Amino acid sequence: xxxxxxxxxxxxxxxxxxxxxxxxxxxxxxxxxxxxxxxxxxxxxxxxxxxxxxxxxxxxxxxxxxxxxxxxxxxxxxxxxxxxxxxxxxxxxxxxxxxxxxxxxxxxxxxxxxxxxxxxxxxxxxxxxxxxxxxxxxxxxxxxxxxxxxxxxxxxxxxxxxxxxxxxxxxxxxxxxxxxxxxxxxxxxxxxxxxxxxxxxxxxxxxxxxxxxxxxxxxxxxxxxxxxxxxxxxxxxxxxxxxxxxxxxxxxxxxxxxxxxxxxxxxxxxxxxxxxxxxxxxxxxxxxxxxxxxxxxxxxxxxxxxxxxxxxxxxxxxxxxxxxxxxxxxxxxxxxxxxxxxxxxxxxxxxxxxxxxxxxxxxxxxxxxxxxxxxxxxxxxxxxxxxxxxxxxxxxxxxxxxxxxxxxxxxxxxxxxxxxxxxxxxxxxxxxxxxxxxxxxxxxxxxxxxxx
Ligand SMILES: [Zn+2]
Numbered sequence: 001x002x003x004x005x006x007x008x009x010x011x012x013x014x015x016x017x018x019x020x021x022x023x024x025x026x027x028x029x030x031x032x033x034x035x036x037x038x039x040x041x042x043x044x045x046x047x048x049x050x051x052x053x054x055x056x057x058x059x060x061x062x063x064x065x066x067x068x069x070x071x072x073x074x075x076x077x078x079x080x081x082x083x084x085x086x087x088x089x090x091x092x093x094x095x096x097x098x099x100x101x102x103x104x105x106x107x108x109x110x111x112x113x114x115x116x117x118x119x120x121x122x123x124x125x126x127x128x129x130x131x132x133x134x135x136x137x138x139x140x141x142x143x144x145x146x147x148x149x150x151x152x153x154x155x156x157x158x159x160x161x162x163x164x165x166x167x168x169x170x171x172x173x174x175x176x177x178x179x180x181x182x183x184x185x186x187x188x189x190x191x192x193x194x195x196x197x198x199x200x201x202x203x204x205x206x207x208x209x210x211x212x213x214x215x216x217x218x219x220x221x222x223x224x225x226x227x228x229x230x231x232x233x234x235x236x237x238x239x240x241x242x243x244x245x246x247x248x249x250x251x252x253x254x255x256x257x258x259x260x261x262x263x264x265x266x267x268x269x270x271x272x273x274x275x276x277x278x279x280x281x282x283x284x285x286x287x288x289x290x291x292x293x294x295x296x297x298x299x300x301x302x303x304x305x306x307x308x309x310x311x312x313x314x315x316x317x318x319x320x321x322x323x324x325x326x327x328x329x330x331x332x333x334x335x336x337x338x339x340x341x342x343x344x345x346x347x348x349x350x351x352x353x354x355x356x357x358x359x360x361x362x363x364x365x366x367x368x369x370x371x372x373x374x375x376x377x378x379x380x381x382x383x384x385x386x387x388x389x390x391x392x393x394x395x396x397x398x399x400x401x402x403x404x405x406x407x408x409x410x411x412x413x414x415x416x417x418x419x420x421x422x423x424x425x426x427x428x429x430x431x432x433x434x435x436x437x438x439x440x441x442x443x444x445x446x447x448x449x450x451x452x
Contacts, residue, residue, distance in 0.1 A: 001423070003028040004042040005390065008051030010405035011036075013058050013380045014362030017405040023052065028386045031198045031423040035382055049418055049425070051390055055408055057361070058378045059120025059387035059421060060334035061368030064234075064272040064293035064322025067124045067141065068098055070106035070113070071447035072327040083240050083302045083328075090327050094451050095128045096172035102451060103128075103137060105443035107144045112435055113332035114323070115150055118389035118408070120421040122150060123293075123322070123372055125234065125272070127157025127208050131174040135184045142192055142201055147434065149426035151199070151387075153372050154192065155206035155234045156185050160214040178218050181207075182225055189229055197376050198385050198422055206234040210259050211247045223263035232373060233264060237271035240304050244276050256281035265290045270371045272322055273298075274312070275305040282308065282315050291318035291371040294363065296340040297331065298324035306348045309341065309363075310355060320368035338364045339412035357409050385422065392417040392430075 007023030020038065027035040027046075042048050069091070077089040098106075107124075114122055122145070126138050138154065145152035161175040168174045176184075185205060193203040205226035207214050214222075226233050238244055238255045247255045256277065259265055265284065270291030277285070285292070294309050313319045321341055323332045342360040346352050366378030377385040391407070391414040398407045398414055408414040419427035426432065 002043065002046045003049060003425070004046045005049050005051045005056070006042070008056045008390070009053055010055040011380050012055055012361065012405045012408070014358055014366050015379060016358055019403065019405050026056065028420065028423050031386055033380065033382055033384050033386050036380065049390070054390045054392050054417055055404055055414070056380060057118065057389050057391065057408060058365040058380055059389060059419065060118050060338070060364045061121040061320065061372065061378065062114055062119050062323050062334055063123045063270065063320040063368045063371055064295055064324055065110065065122055065124045065332070066126065066325030067107040067110040067122070068103050068126070068128060069325030069327035070110040070332065071102055071444055071451060073330045078327070083304060084242060086302055086328060096130060096170065097451060098128055100137060100140065101443065102447040103140055104144060105440065105447045107141055108148070108440055109444055110326060110332045111145060111148050111150055112432055112440070114334060115148065115419055115427055115432060116416055117333040117335045118391065118416050118419065119334045120151060120387040120419065121153065121369065121372065121374070123153040123155055123204070123234070125155040125157050125206055129158040129176055130172060131176055132172065138188070145201070148432060149421050149424060151201070151421060153202045153204060154188065155204040156188060157206045157208050159208050160218060162215045162218070178221070185231070186229070189231065193231070197374070200422060202373065204232045204234050209236050210262070210264055211243070211251065211255060216262050219262040219264060227268070233269045235271055237274055238276045239273040241276050254278060254281055256284045260284055260288065270318070270320065272324065273304070273307065275299055275307045277308060282312055282317065285312065285317045286315035289318065291320060293320050293322035294341060295322045295324040296344050297337055298328040300340070301328050301330070306344050310345050310349050310351065318367055318371050319363045320371045321364040334364060335408060335414070336412050338409050342409065357406055361409060386420050387422065388420050389416050390418040391415065
């Protein structure tokens with residue numbers, strides 16, 4: 001299939017924001033953007049899509065999420081808690097009760113929300129696996145993503161059983177063994193892990209938290225295991241100050257020193273949050289090429305702090321943006337994550353001229369793509385993977401803008417008219433084909449009742 005996007009008004013990506021009052025055209029051939037120019041003409045049998053009065057941007061790449069949490073938003077017991085209390089009140093009491101129906105509803109809702117904010121890749125840190133749970137529930141994520149047409153990177157999470165774990169008051173949350181975890185990753189890799197430039201699905205090795213959800217020796221073994229399969233590695237790190245204090249008390253070193261000691265740094269590793277890092281730790285991250293998924297809404301919602309993203313970026317750390325689970329966000333909206341990154345990094349550094357919209361867009365697109373192993377994604381250029389959004393500017397927030405090319409991220413409220421993923425439109429005229437919104441609403445309401 002070939003598509004011709006006609007008369008686009010503005011094109012905005014990490015390389016710059018450009019207006020074309022006379023319109024510019026873009027051709028999609030197969031899975032790639034084949035041509036961009038003002039003198040192109042549509043060909044016979046091409047599908048023409050109107051780009052007038054619209055802003056074209058690369059698809060956003062969300063590098064950290066927990067999709068199942070989309071049906072755990074806004075619980076009264078958690079709305080005013082910080083991380084540890086939030087975990088104790090929201091996720092810990094409910095994870096073993098999430099069944100297939102709840103999971104499907106949450107995953108579909110989260111992915112649809114992401115798509116309607118211009119996202120084409122979601123890395124989901126999925127961790128509800130236990131000794132007696134069915135690991136194939138995780139495969140549902142690929143089924144749902146496949147039906148919607150969005151790319152999914154499954155970061156296979158979980159807590160692992162260790163020698164120090166003696167008793168489990170809730171037998172439904174007894175962790176898996178290391179052996180079971182590795183066998184399931186091998187199974188998932190065989191079924192879903194694609195290595196082509198346009199992979200629709202990938203697998204990542206991602207235990208919940210390196211400092212306490214497994215033993216250090218297991219951590220090192222898992223790094224070797226992941227690298228033997230050429231899989232990337234992901235986890236949470238240094239989200240709150242308690243996290244750092246725990247690592248100092250238990251392992252007598254800072255979190256980045258700890259993970260470096262056990263081979264969990266490198267350009268095939270990225271961590272969510274990294275809110276509390278010392279200068280010395282930023283140097284470790286930069287020197288090793290380890291990436292970060294900055295989650296500004298979640299870090300704000302849980303009062304965790306503001307990550308030193310500008311300092312890390314200046315030092316050469318690969319920066320990307322994540323939504324994090326909706327139980328600590330109440331949304332899955334990449335446009336608002338980019339806007340919040342832009343505003344909060346300016347506020348934290350009192351520096352406006354260096355935190356440009358283009359720089360932030362780079363974090364949310366091309367940088368995220370590279371962290372996930374996509375080398376040819378995230379810029380609007382010939383030869384790039386055809387993942388992009390046409391934003392229409394019909395929301396009131398966009399009225400009065402002198403430069404519409406800045407509207408989507410600066411206003412944080414533009415509607416997705418068309419979303420292309422891998423050369424195919426997966427949103428057309430603002431709606432997702434095949435998504436039954438009434439059914440989704442009813443399924444989510446049922447999950448909320450049953451997980452109350
Ligand atoms: Zn998370």
